[in-house]
Each structure stands twice: as C-alpha cells, then as structure tokens.
Amino acid sequence: MTNSGRMHRDRHAPSADGFSGVIAEDLPSAVPSWPARPGPIGGPGGTAPDVIVMIVDDMGYSDIGPFGSEIPTPNLDAVAAEGATLTDFHVTPTCSPTRASLLTGCNSHAVGMGAVANVDDGFPGYAAELPENQPTMAETFRAAGYATMAIGKWHLCREQDMHAAGDRHSWPVQRGFDQYYGFLEAQANLHNPAQLYEGNNPVHTTEYPEGYYLTDDLTDRAVTMIAESAAAEPSKPLMMYFAHAAVHSPMHIKPGAAEKHRGRYDAGWESIRSERRRRQDELGVIPAEVGTAPLDDALGPDVPGWDALAEDGRSLAARHMENYAAMIETIDESVGRIRDIQRKLGRLDNTIFVFLSDNGASGGGGGDVGIMNHLSNLNRAHVPTPDERVAEEIGWIDELGGPSTWPLYATGWATASNTPFRRHKFSTYRGGHQVSFLISWPTGLGRLGVRHQYAHVTDLLPTVAELAGVAVPATRNGRDARTLDGSSMVEALRNPDAPSAHGDQYYECLGERAFYAPSLDGHPAWEAVADHTAATAFAEDHWALYSVDRDPVQLDDVAAEHPGTVAELAARFDAAAVANSVYPMSNGSPLHFMQRDPAEERFATETVLFPETPPLERFRANQLIDGRSFTIDVDLGPDGYRPGDEGVLVAHGGQESGYVLYISGGELIVEQNAWGRTIVSDPAPVPQGARRLRLNVEAPGKHRWIASLEADGRSLRTGVDMLQLSWLVPFSGLAAGTMSRSPVSRRLHDDHGMFPYSGTWESITIRPGEHAPDAPAVMLDAIRRMGAPTQ
Structure with a gap:
C-alpha cells in the first residue's frame, strides 16, 4: 500500500481484463481516500442559496418602476415586491471603480481602481487592475463550493491587456469565475460587438446573424450556464455576476422595440420628471417635500426648457428617450428570463437576487437633444453648433438606435433619469452615485418593502456572504488581504428601524470629492461635496455642506453656517484619501488619460x-x-x-x-x-x-x-x-x-x-x-503642467 492509502496498480502486470493487476496482499488493508471538497452551507435548513448579482450600466435612479419610472418593468416590480427596495444605496460615480468595490468589498482606490480601467497612470490607486492579494466575490464563493459565472461587461483590466496575447491575471477566469462570456471594454456595440470573449479566448466571427442583439445574447448565455450547471451537479449552488452593456452608450435597440413608446415623451423632460417625482412620493422612495433639483442648476450642465427647443430638436430628443425606454425594457426582460429559469429549476425562492446600477445616468455628452454618434465628441476638427447638428441629424431620426448609429440621449433626459438629484455620472453629488437597488431572497428574507438606511457598494460582498453563510477569505495567493471596507446590511434589511452599519464614506472622481459622515457632534448625517473646475488648484474649491436627513437632494448648502463641520469633513476626506491611495488625484485635466x-x-x-x-x-x-x-x-x-x-x-x-x-x-x-x-x-x-x-x-x-x-x-x-x-x-x-x-x-x-x-x-x-506635432504624446509635458495643481 502506498503512503496515500490508495490501492496500487502495477502498470507492468496486465490482468486478463486489460486492467493492471492489484497486488493481492494490499487488498485487505486498502482504504481509498479522496481530497476533501468544499461543501457550502447557509440558507434555511442548511441549503445554500444561489446568488445572482445583476448590474446595469449608466442607469438613472428613477428609471425602473420601483423608483418611480413610467417605463414598464414588471419583472423588477416582482423582485421589489418579493424583497427590498433600498432607497439610499450608493456606488462610485463611474463604472470600473463601482465594479471593483462590488467584487472586493473594498474602496475602489484601495484596490487599484480609482478611475475607469483604461489607463494605468503609474500610481497605486489607479493601477487599472485588481490587486493580487484581494479575493473577489467569485473567489470567495468558489472556495465555498459554488459554481461561479460572469456575464457581460468586465472593464477591470488595463487596455494593454485586453488583446488575445494580453496578460490575463485581472481577467474574469483568473479572478475566480469558472465561466465567462462577455466583453472587456467599457462599452459595446449591441448590434455588432467588436470583440467578445468566452473564458480566456476571443470569439472569432466575421458577421453577426441578422437581428443579433447583445442583451439577448448575454441573457441566452446566462440562462444556458444556469441550466447546464443545475443539470450537471444539481446540488451545487451558483454565484452569477451579470453585467449588462445597456444602458451605456451606444443606446442601441432591437428593431421595432421602441414602437410602443412612440409619443410618450413628446411632453418633454419637465413633464416626465414631475410624473416620476410624484410616483416616488407615492411609493415611499423619497418624500416630495424634500424637493427636486432644478433643471437650471448652477452646477451644470445646463438643461434647456423643452419648449425652448425647435420642433426638429424636440422630435430628435423624444426619439432618443423612446429608444432609451426600450433598452430599459430589454433589461427587465433579461431579469424575467433569469427568474424564469430559476423558477423552472425550483430554485427561485432560494435565490438571492441583487439588481443595481453602476453609477448615475450619463449627462452632458448628448447635448440639448441627444447625439447620433456619441464618439463624435472626440472629433476636434469639426464641432458643429447645436443648430447645425440638429439639421444634420434630423435626417437620421429613423436610424437612431440601429447599427449605423452610436447614440446617447440628451442631458435633459439624463437629468430626468436621475430624478430627484442634481448632476450625473462622474459627479460626487448624489446624481453621480445614489442609485436604485433591489434585493430579494424569498425563503431567507421574505417581503421587506422599502428600506431607507444608508448603504454603499462595498457593503454588498459582506452582505451576500453573511446571508449565504460563506466566509470571506483573509488572504489570497498567500498574502494578507485588505480588511473589507464594507459592512453587512443584513440587520438593516431585516429591521427597518436598525441603524446603518456603514460608517464614514469618501467619494472621488476626476478631482471632484465628497465625504459622508453618518453622525458628527450629535448631528445625524452630514455630507460635504467639493465641486471642481478642471485644471485649477484644489485649494480653490468650495466645499458645500448638506444636512442629509433634512436635505437628501442637496439643495441647501449650509457650509457658511457650519464652517467647523466643513473643516472636519474635509480633514476626514484627506485622511481617507491618504489611507486609500486616492492621491495624487486627477484635477480634471487630460493628464490622467494621457500619462500612459x-x-x-x-x-x-x-x-x-x-x-x-x-x-x-x-x-x-x-x-x-x-x-x-x-x-x-x-x-x-x-x-x-x-x-x-x-x-x-x-x-x-x-x-x-x-x-x-x-x-x-x-x-x-x-x-x-x-x-x-x-x-x-x-x-x-x-x-x-x-x-x-x-x-x-x-x-x-x-x-x-x-x-x-x-x-x-x-x-x-x-x-x-x-x-x-x-x-x-x-x-x-x-x-x-x-x-x-x-x-x-x-x-x-x-x-x-x-x-x-x-x-x-x-x-x-x-x-x-x-x-503629429500636436499629438498628446508630444504635448505631454504641457499636459503635465495643466495637471500640476494637486493641493
């Protein structure tokens, strides 16, 4: 018998049946042994729940039914009815940082993702890839015996690693996912994706079939993965991270998908915003008496009155929003298909389902009426006036959302999407980071209704880990991991009167900053926000101050009345920035994107x-x-x-x-x-x-x-x-x-x-x-001088 206790077969002594002979004297004492395998626990009766996290790109706070939208979202309505609607949930103001925090439970800069993962600018907080020592949600659940699957957008590796010969250490499969199907970029053509990946391998195709639509393709793959895993090993639970390409630009739709919305947005963004605000009050999301951010916000970007637009401008703007509504509906359909396969498998009631957006709605890039090709904002040789652009693009109105366009809706619609908040994606005002969030687990949580406690995206990993009974590893690859920055939301989910477990929280994006403190000197919930003008010294920034309980929409700046509080929160931001590798932060100049x-x-x-x-x-x-x-x-x-x-x-x-x-x-x-x-x-x-x-x-x-x-x-x-x-x-x-x-x-x-x-x-x-003589690579020294003021 060998040291392992396994039966030994002599490869050189063939038996009559073709197998190697077993040494006779070993038989009585042969004791087979197999390596221990992880067995997940958790859930009612010890049955481990499935965990499905679905994240949507650039969706505004009010864009789904449970948060006041007029867009039909019956499947998300069902999730809300079965679980909880979290009205005060926060992410980072842009995508890659939110995704890094979601998957690691840590502040984004602390795990190298202080900005979008296109550029490694040479500083630890902006490495544009996940760190070697920090386990992800997938690695946590796989270690506990789960099948792990990732679908859709990744955007957590450097651009220089996205190609077929790229270093894959920050790709999905290397970060704990057994299976992956999706794209590594920030955005994707929903009709003709530039490059999809299956596992670690590029998917090679010359032409997509007629009628191809990426949202449907991703959902097809997700359903197949779920069904296949359940058939292959029925007792094995799954953890799926489903990251949609929608509703990020390009705002592509399936042919005919927007027909049901024709005329719905002809009344304009003021009307839609007012309707959504009324429903938010009725749903108990945010009371009407705390107000709504003005359209003519001094912080910008400017939103013209609907009636101030010319007729062609209104026609274009309305068509863009009709298409956007169709995209939201396809997201809801995707939710329905995931729920349907779980229901067919008898696993829906024991599924923890999470739905959220990665940041606020994207404003500014679409201008007054929307834009046919959002990437044309990169065209510096010819910048048409608003009137010229309307005249050029009105002829394309029936093409909008199709494969010949790369559309983004108007800033006014982004503002409506973010009802009732001010500002948009990239801002540390709440329009940039307060997002819709739903969670359900029928057998484990039951019907919870609306929850108003503050929560942050770093809280998601400790929450689902606690619900599933899974331990988050303290090391990865033999190296100590960072202690999680998030806190479990479980108590707040189960008890509407329980306080939030999340403490202070900083925000930073391209030099704009904010700091939230749940209490200070006996006063509940202050938030300070520093708006920043690009390429100016940070010392010149004004820190606005808001009393969150009284003013969650951030309408009344009381900084002048509480200078000590402002100073304290600014100091806390500085301490958090040092602790989380925020410095040196971008001052809004092009330096972050050009310093490669x-x-x-x-x-x-x-x-x-x-x-x-x-x-x-x-x-x-x-x-x-x-x-x-x-x-x-x-x-x-x-x-x-x-x-x-x-x-x-x-x-x-x-x-x-x-x-x-x-x-x-x-x-x-x-x-x-x-x-x-x-x-x-x-x-x-x-x-x-x-x-x-x-x-x-x-x-x-x-x-x-x-x-x-x-x-x-x-x-x-x-x-x-x-x-x-x-x-x-x-x-x-x-x-x-x-x-x-x-x-x-x-x-x-x-x-x-x-x-x-x-x-x-x-x-x-x-x-x-x-x-070229004026190429960024040639002008880098001048750009560095633009980016110099960091104090």
Whole structure:
C-alpha cells in the first residue's frame, strides 16, 4: 500500500481484463481516500442559496418602476415586491471603480481602481487592475463550493491587456469565475460587438446573424450556464455576476422595440420628471417635500426648457428617450428570463437576487437633444453648433438606435433619469452615485418593502456572504488581504428601524470629492461635496455642506453656517484619501488619460497580418495609428493584381468611425467613415500585375490626416484630406482582407456584404510613423503642467 492509502496498480502486470493487476496482499488493508471538497452551507435548513448579482450600466435612479419610472418593468416590480427596495444605496460615480468595490468589498482606490480601467497612470490607486492579494466575490464563493459565472461587461483590466496575447491575471477566469462570456471594454456595440470573449479566448466571427442583439445574447448565455450547471451537479449552488452593456452608450435597440413608446415623451423632460417625482412620493422612495433639483442648476450642465427647443430638436430628443425606454425594457426582460429559469429549476425562492446600477445616468455628452454618434465628441476638427447638428441629424431620426448609429440621449433626459438629484455620472453629488437597488431572497428574507438606511457598494460582498453563510477569505495567493471596507446590511434589511452599519464614506472622481459622515457632534448625517473646475488648484474649491436627513437632494448648502463641520469633513476626506491611495488625484485635466504606461509603446511597432490572422482588437490596433502618421503595405503575392479581383484589403473600425482600403471595378479607393460623414478618395486604376499597394497617411497636426495611394512605388493618388481618429476610435478593431463585424462603410456593405477580397494576398504590413506635432504624446509635458495643481 502506498503512503496515500490508495490501492496500487502495477502498470507492468496486465490482468486478463486489460486492467493492471492489484497486488493481492494490499487488498485487505486498502482504504481509498479522496481530497476533501468544499461543501457550502447557509440558507434555511442548511441549503445554500444561489446568488445572482445583476448590474446595469449608466442607469438613472428613477428609471425602473420601483423608483418611480413610467417605463414598464414588471419583472423588477416582482423582485421589489418579493424583497427590498433600498432607497439610499450608493456606488462610485463611474463604472470600473463601482465594479471593483462590488467584487472586493473594498474602496475602489484601495484596490487599484480609482478611475475607469483604461489607463494605468503609474500610481497605486489607479493601477487599472485588481490587486493580487484581494479575493473577489467569485473567489470567495468558489472556495465555498459554488459554481461561479460572469456575464457581460468586465472593464477591470488595463487596455494593454485586453488583446488575445494580453496578460490575463485581472481577467474574469483568473479572478475566480469558472465561466465567462462577455466583453472587456467599457462599452459595446449591441448590434455588432467588436470583440467578445468566452473564458480566456476571443470569439472569432466575421458577421453577426441578422437581428443579433447583445442583451439577448448575454441573457441566452446566462440562462444556458444556469441550466447546464443545475443539470450537471444539481446540488451545487451558483454565484452569477451579470453585467449588462445597456444602458451605456451606444443606446442601441432591437428593431421595432421602441414602437410602443412612440409619443410618450413628446411632453418633454419637465413633464416626465414631475410624473416620476410624484410616483416616488407615492411609493415611499423619497418624500416630495424634500424637493427636486432644478433643471437650471448652477452646477451644470445646463438643461434647456423643452419648449425652448425647435420642433426638429424636440422630435430628435423624444426619439432618443423612446429608444432609451426600450433598452430599459430589454433589461427587465433579461431579469424575467433569469427568474424564469430559476423558477423552472425550483430554485427561485432560494435565490438571492441583487439588481443595481453602476453609477448615475450619463449627462452632458448628448447635448440639448441627444447625439447620433456619441464618439463624435472626440472629433476636434469639426464641432458643429447645436443648430447645425440638429439639421444634420434630423435626417437620421429613423436610424437612431440601429447599427449605423452610436447614440446617447440628451442631458435633459439624463437629468430626468436621475430624478430627484442634481448632476450625473462622474459627479460626487448624489446624481453621480445614489442609485436604485433591489434585493430579494424569498425563503431567507421574505417581503421587506422599502428600506431607507444608508448603504454603499462595498457593503454588498459582506452582505451576500453573511446571508449565504460563506466566509470571506483573509488572504489570497498567500498574502494578507485588505480588511473589507464594507459592512453587512443584513440587520438593516431585516429591521427597518436598525441603524446603518456603514460608517464614514469618501467619494472621488476626476478631482471632484465628497465625504459622508453618518453622525458628527450629535448631528445625524452630514455630507460635504467639493465641486471642481478642471485644471485649477484644489485649494480653490468650495466645499458645500448638506444636512442629509433634512436635505437628501442637496439643495441647501449650509457650509457658511457650519464652517467647523466643513473643516472636519474635509480633514476626514484627506485622511481617507491618504489611507486609500486616492492621491495624487486627477484635477480634471487630460493628464490622467494621457500619462500612459511606457510599456504600451511596444505596440507601436511594425505589425504583419496574414490571411490567417483574426482582427486585432481596438486598443492594440489603435496604437498603430493613434495621433500619428502610418503606412499600410499590401503584398498581393507573385502574381500581383489580376483584373476582376476586388474587395476589401484593410478595414479598421466600424459604423462608429474608421477607414477602409478596397478595390472595386479595378480601382483602388480609400474611404473614411468620419463619425458618419463619408470621405472617399478619387478612384485610382490598379495596374495589372501590381504586387505591392500602399496606403500612406501623414499626420500634419490640427486633427487632420492626408492620405495617398501607391502601387509598386508609383503614386496613384495624393492629397486625400481625412479627419484624424484617435483613442477610442476606430472602436471596432482592424481586419485584413474583409470588413468584419461592424462594417466601416454602410454603402459597401449594402452592395457587397463584408466584401472579402476575391483575389490572393500574402501579407499586410502596418508601420506606425511619427506623431503629429500636436499629438498628446508630444504635448505631454504641457499636459503635465495643466495637471500640476494637486493641493
């Protein structure tokens, strides 16, 4: 018998039945042993509950029925009726930090996620990835014997790690999820996602099927994962983190989904806001007597009166909100499908279901009436006046929400979404971080109704862990973890009169700050907020002060009456900022986004694509062209160009913006989709037998590109004026030999589909060149001076 106590089989003594022989003298004393496996406990009768957390992107406080919305949300209404509506729940003012806090139970800066996870600016609080020593909710529940699943948006790893060869240590599977299906970016095209991942692997597809819609795809996968897990091991509970792409821009909808809402928003945002406010009072969410933030808020952004808009402006604005309502309905349908599969499995009553938004509604970027292509805000070469934009976009009104647009609704609708609060996403006023929150667990919590205790997103992990009877690990990878910053909400859930367990809480986003104290010198609940003007010294900021119990909407600044309280809360913020690695914080200049890890420079190198190469994802591809000149050489092989061959040679981007090099009718053409505006070079005949075709793009500055075309070193076309694309655009990645997923050129797609090149080609080589003289990389020292005041 071996030391392990297992039966030993001699590999070299085959028996008659083909198995290795067992040593006879071992048989009487052979005692099998197997490693102990975790067995979850918790819930009524020791039956572990399933845990499903669904988070929605950029949804306003009042956008669902339990918080006053007119938008039908019957499935969320059912969750509220079965459980609890938390009216004073807070997150961070933007997405990645909220997600990091949700999954770790820690303040976002303390776990390296002080801002959106696009940029590692070199400081610990902004590392843009989860730390090695901090266990996640998934790791906590998997250690307790749960199956763990993640669906949808991740946005918790650095941009430089999002590609197929990227470091995966902060990807979902490496952070405790057994299964993952979704996208790593901040946003996604709901009709034609740029890059989906299954587990650790990119999903390769050239074209999505007719009628594809990402919300439905994510929900299909979630339902499949749940059903599969339950069939494979019925006794094993599951923990699912479902992060929707909606309702973040682009505000895409399924064909026909908004028809039922036609005309509903013609009365304007004042009317809708008033209706929602009345219902909030009736539902007991927030009493009417505490007021509503003004539309003409001095803190901005400005919201015009509905009647002040021109007729076309009102038509566009109403259509955007009709589409937004349709998106909220698809979220509710997703909730219904998740509940349905749990009901079919007999597990719904023993499911802890959590629903929340990651921050307040997104305001400012949509302007007065909404915008057809939100990414066009990155266009610095041509900024139309509001009237010019309405005139341009009214012709697209029936396209809004479709695959040819990248829409965002008007600031007025974002303000209505955040009823009754002031400000929006990115702000440390409550419109940025007070969100709708529902939780239900029929067998474990029962019907609880409305709860008004203060709670924070860091409280979610300790709460669901306590409810499920699961211990949160104190270490990860042999290293001590940070003590959780959150506190369990269980007592407050069970008892409406119990005090909140959460103590002081700081907020910070791009230099704007706030500090909440549940009590101070006998006074209940103060909140101080420092509004910040970009690129100014923090010492110049005014700290406003609000008595939260009396003024939860933050309408009456009493700082002048309580200077000592303001000073105390500002000092507490400073202490918390030091303890949580908030400093050095952004002062609102572009520095945070432009100060990049020097390791990213390795991507700005000559890159060769072959017919076998799948598309390069957005960040990796954009390093070849961002803010700089570049060349693209196409090697057509020894036979060269043959008359009759045609199709796309290179396509970079999609319907949001991009450029495409193609041959049609024997002529070489470069076409740019400049945020919906089409720029096309004059066709250049391709010489028969030409082996090497070149697109040369110069970046002279002032947000311009000048393109030229060559064949075997001979000039074919020069002086093609284009608009320089940068950072997030092109968003849809770079494909060789075909358009892919989202077509750059709608016209080409209508005529030829993805238009794959019909001839042969051997390789495509992209060579990044010099930066434009006014590129951020060149101007970094000046940008650092803009970002210098941090005191």
